[in-house]
Amino acid sequence: xxxxxxxxxxxxxxxxxxxxxVLGAYLAEARSECLRYLRAPGFMLPIVLFPTMFYLLFGxxxxxxxxxxxxxxxxxxxxxxxxxxxxxxxxxxxxxIERDGGLLTLKRALPMPPGAYLLGKMLMAMAAAAMxxxxxxxxxxxxxxxxxxxxxAGALLLTGTLGVLPFCALxxxxxxxxxxxGAPGMLNxxxxxxxxxxxxxxxxxxxxxxxxxxxPVWPSYHLDRIALAAVGLGQGAWWPHALALxxxxxxxxxxxxxxxxxxx
Amino acid sequence: MNEPLQPVARLAxxxxxxxxxLALDGVDLVLRRGELLALLGPNxxxxxxxxxxxxxxxxxxxxxxxxxxxxxxxxxARRRIGVMLQTxxxxxxxxxxxxxxxxASYYPDxxxxxxxxxxxxxxxxxxxxxxxxxxxxxxxxxxxxxLCGRPELLFLDEPTVGMxxxxxxxxxxxxxxxxxxxxxxxxxxxYLEEAxxxxxxxAVLDKGRVLSEGxxxxxxxxxxxxxxxxxxxxxxxxxxxxxxVASASRAGGRLQIATSAAERxxxxxxxxxxxxxxxxxxxxxxxxxxxxxxxxxxxxxAA
Numbered sequence: 001x002x003x004x005x006x007x008x009x010x011x012x013x014x015x016x017x018x019x020x021x022v023l024g025a026y027l028a029e030a031r032s033e034c035l036r037y038l039r040a041p042g043f044m045l046p047i048v049l050f051p052t053m054f055y056l057l058f059g060x061x062x063x064x065x066x067x068x069x070x071x072x073x074x075x076x077x078x079x080x081x082x083x084x085x086x087x088x089x090x091x092x093x094x095x096x097i098e099r100d101g102g103l104l105t106l107k108r109a110l111p112m113p114p115g116a117y118l119l120g121k122m123l124m125a126m127a128a129a130a131m132x133x134x135x136x137x138x139x140x141x142x143x144x145x146x147x148x149x150x151x152x153a154g155a156l157l158l159t160g161t162l163g164v165l166p167f168c169a170l171x172x173x174x175x176x177x178x179x180x181x182g183a184p185g186m187l188n189x190x191x192x193x194x195x196x197x198x199x200x201x202x203x204x205x206x207x208x209x210x211x212x213x214x215x216p217v218w219p220s221y222h223l224d225r226i227a228l229a230a231v232g233l234g235q236g237a238w239w240p241h242a243l244a245l246x247x248x249x250x251x252x253x254x255x256x257x258x259x260x261x262x263x264x
Numbered sequence: 265m266n267e268p269l270q271p272v273a274r275l276a277x278x279x280x281x282x283x284x285x286l287a288l289d290g291v292d293l294v295l296r297r298g299e300l301l302a303l304l305g306p307n308x309x310x311x312x313x314x315x316x317x318x319x320x321x322x323x324x325x326x327x328x329x330x331x332x333x334x335x336x337x338x339x340x341a342r343r344r345i346g347v348m349l350q351t352x353x354x355x356x357x358x359x360x361x362x363x364x365x366x367x368a369s370y371y372p373d374x375x376x377x378x379x380x381x382x383x384x385x386x387x388x389x390x391x392x393x394x395x396x397x398x399x400x401x402x403x404x405x406x407x408x409x410x411l412c413g414r415p416e417l418l419f420l421d422e423p424t425v426g427m428x429x430x431x432x433x434x435x436x437x438x439x440x441x442x443x444x445x446x447x448x449x450x451x452x453x454x455y456l457e458e459a460x461x462x463x464x465x466x467a468v469l470d471k472g473r474v475l476s477e478g479x480x481x482x483x484x485x486x487x488x489x490x491x492x493x494x495x496x497x498x499x500x501x502x503x504x505x506x507x508x509v510a511s512a513s514r515a516g517g518r519l520q521i522a523t524s525a526a527e528r529x530x531x532x533x534x535x536x537x538x539x540x541x542x543x544x545x546x547x548x549x550x551x552x553x554x555x556x557x558x559x560x561x562x563x564x565x566a567a
Contacts, residue, residue: 028365029366035357035362039393098353102351105321109320109342109419110367114339
């Protein structure tokens with residue numbers, strides 16, 4: 001009856017950490033990372049405004065005469081355009097600034113669980129990407145009355161949420177090359193030309209032949225192919241493009257990890 | 265586990281090069297439980313490099329760095345330390361309470377949030393975004409982050425830079441309270457009075473080597489200098505040539521003399537200038553001891 005269990009004094013000196021608290025640390029890191037950017041209008045506004053404004057103008061208002069196919073096509077490509085930036089900027093700019101400002105050094109000195117820093121940024125980028133896709137979907141369905149099945153909408157959302165990852169890796173790599181305030185400019189030099197060259201602004205067939213041929217070099221080209229397949233405009237299988245993206249992600253991640261280990 | 269004899273942190277023959285430049289040239293340091301060690305030295309002496317090695321941010325090229333007998337890069341070792349670095353731009357949009365909660369989440373047995381805030385004197389700032397705080401308030405928040413994990417060892421790199429006198433005194437009091445709890449502290453500082461007020465042991469570094477290590481009194485005794493100040497017309501340059509006078513100069517009408525034999529010099533002064541007034545004799549502070557120590561090595565190297 002008197003089975004009162006006396007809690008053993010925590011062996012604080014042994015510095016063991018129960019798995020629940022380790023998980024809690026990962027969650028706290030991800031939560032802080034999301035909070036800090038949601039509260040930073042300088043970060044969130046461009047990410048949300050550019051794709052939605054472009055889509056409203058070119059995909060809905062001006063595409064009225066061309067029927068729903070243009071609206072459908074541009075939903076995919078502006079979706080990709082919108083998904084790239086939280087990956088590139090969320091990772092690249094913040095890493096460049098935090099390497100410069102000493103926050104990364106402090107985090108490395110603190111007992112933050114391994115990978116929590118990068119995992120937190122990754123989740124933040126995925127959430128921002130999902131938000132951009134949801135906004136575009138709402139505009140396509142609500143304003144342009146685009147006939148889109150639930151499966152198609154869901155597939156596009158999934159494409160965007162996972163499709164941000166190779167751009168996270170690319171942004172992380174650029175963030176390891178540059179310190180401080182130079183990063184946004186450098187990332188725009190990657191972001192804007194790459195969007196144009198992979199047919200996110202004008203359909204690829206409207207671009208010169210040479211540019212069409214080199215388009216598969218860009219990760220955004222492959223994500224665009226998958227996004228088009230998601231909304232029902234696919235040509236051929238989508239999975240080779242997914243493999244290509246996985247390859248890009250792995251390659252940039254490795255490069256970035258090597259530089260981080262060497263230069264911190 | 266009975267480990268009062270085991271050092272909390274240790275550098276043994278630590279060597280660190282940055283390219284051709286030798287930043288640490290065989291440094292030995294031992295920190296014991298419940299002890300506050302101050303690292304003093306001019307810029308580039310190797311203070312930050314020593315701390316970087318102990319935190320596992322850098323790898324020694326030769327020798328060893330240990331925390332609680334473990335490699336500092338092991339997370340088990342770092343879960344027992346708290347850190348306040350010289351520069352750390354924390355996310356400006358996060359509130360102070362959120363930063364505290366995040367940092368506390370890394371530790372197995374952190375302090376309650378209110379206790380950390382009270383110790384660092386930031387109880388009234390918890391709801392404020394970090395970016396809106398003044399420089400001194402930000403430093404206090406960083407101090408709270410350093411102690412929130414109930415660390416057994418605290419690294420404080422120039423903690424009171426940018427603080428007003430009042431805030432500095434409060435931080436000193438908090439540091440004393442932590443040491444009384446049994447926490448060890450490694451403190452680097454430019455303010456010698458800070459080391460004098462707080463440290464049980466002082467290590468003076470210069471050019472990557474430990475010049476002197478010991479209690480504040482031992483360090484003072486090592487450079488047994490006294491400071492004499494008086495109003496007198498005597499020529500400072502002539503006095504400087506007297507035996508056992510280390511230096512003499514004139515500042516604001518007063519003659520200032522540093523000497524290892526105050527009694528003799530005072531007698532000779534009074535003989536030489538019967539008009540002498542306002543005589544003061546003081547034991548050298550850490551500042552004099554420190555300049556004397558680093559000056560000696562500079563002279564040895566020049567020779």
